[in-house]
Amino acid sequence: MSDIVLELNNLACGYAGHKVVQELSIHLRAGDIGCLLGPSGCGKTTTLRSIAGFEPVSAGEIRLDGQVLSSPTHNVPPEQRRIGMVFQDYALFPHLTVAQNIAFGINKHPERQRIVGELLELVKLGKLGQRYPHELSGGQQQRVALARALAPEPRLLLLDEPFSNLDGELRRRLSGEVRDILKARGTSAMLVTHDQSEAFAVCDQVGVLREGRLQQWDTPYNLYHEPATPFVASFIGQGYFIRGQLLTPDTVQTELGVIRGNRAYQLPTGSAVDVLLRPDDIVGQEGSSLTATITGKLFLGASTLYRLQLATGSVLEAIFPSHDDHSLGEVLGIRVSADHLVIFSAQGSVNVSAQLPLEQVLASGVSV
Structure with missing residues (x-):
């Protein structure tokens, strides 16, 4: 048996003649938990319903263990797909006990009582x-x-959206328990959510959708540190873009100074670029010549998220340990400490302050 349990190949699907999802291709390995993540209306639930067999496919195909379940000319009925589904509203039978609800789909199984007992535990x-x-x-x-x-x-x-009806703490705890249960049984699963913290906590692979098109299918780590598009970069996690100019394949001039990345970027020297800076990329440094004013503060318990405004008017965010307490209006010395530097080609002119001549920057070896 193939290691791939689910394949979506150039899938297009929708409802009532309206095409919602287009050219969607992903694969899920056996035993993995995948996720479709994105804003409301991006096609997450439509895709899930197509996998279940509740919505038709207008192009491409859906395969389970190599068998075609859906295509424009072929459709396996939902009850024959060997696919289970957990709905947002639970859809339990109110007149049946917990044990009877669990046994509903296996009433003719000779070991029904044993299976129900094991699942209850x-x-x-x-x-x-x-x-x-x-x-x-x-x-x-x-x-x-x-x-x-x-x-x-x-x-x-x-x-x-299995946890959307639960409050925050219960939602966090139960999502972790569900992951443990699925992993203990080796069950492959696909989750739909708009909550990225939930997706990151539960899933091995996450697909970010935008207006019915897949932006990136990757691990949570790579989505955060190696976003493939500006949309993924802005949708996942927190952060701000600042404008810069590519000086060498791995060096960018910005209003924060010269920042050296961890790789060579495939853009021409001199290109205008947008540099993504996450809150954990900005650290405090007493006595730094680079300063920012605190304009916002959000206490998170173990840490505090600060909104910072540079002298140029640009805005950044920084996350500090909560015992490192600062006040609104306070001016902080900061520096950039970015292990992963995310850069995208920018449109328009370069807008950086205190820009140095290219030869002077390269000769100085300065980095932030």
Whole structure:
């Protein structure tokens, strides 16, 4: 059997004659948890419903374990796809007990009771099998929905915004538990969410969608540190772009000084570029000639996020340990400490202050 469990090849799909998703190609390895991430209306749920068999495919194909499930001329019915689904609203049967809900899809299985018992323990509801859904909390209901979807041992599990009805702390805890459960069973899954922290906490691979087109399919680490497009760079995490000029393949002149990157960039020398700086790229340095004024402050517990304004008017963000406390209006000495320098070609003229002649910059060897 192939290591690839799910393949979407040049997929186009939509509803009511409206094409929502176009030219979407991704693959998911067996045992991995994938995610479709993006703003509302970008095609995440439409893609998930097409994988489940609820929406038609107008171009391309969907394969599970190498078998074509959907194409413009072929469609395997949803009940024959070996795919489970966990819905946003749980969709539990109110007149059935927890155990009966879990057993719903395996009522004819000779080992039904054993499977239900194992799943109740797996989702930490071992003593609640005889309760009804209305007697459970939202997190417990979600666990029941997950156990019910896992009972038939699907080849792929689909999760459509499964934690959106839960409050913040419960959402964070349950998303981690769901990942542990899926990994313990070796179940391949595809999650849909607009919450990037949730996607990063649960998933091995994440696809960022914009207006129905895939921007990047990659690991959470690479999406944050190696975004493929300006949209991914701005959508994932926090940060600001500043304008610069490429001096050498790995060196950029900016209003923060000369910044040296960690690779050679494939742009002509002298190109106008936009440089992405994350909050963790900006660090404090007492006595630095480069200063910024604190114009915003967000206390996060273990850390504090500061909004900084440079003398030029440009805005940055920096995250400091919470015990390193500063006040609004305070002027800080800062420097750039970026292990991964993300650069994109910019349109328009270069707009950097205190720009040095190219020969002088190269001779000085100065870096920030």
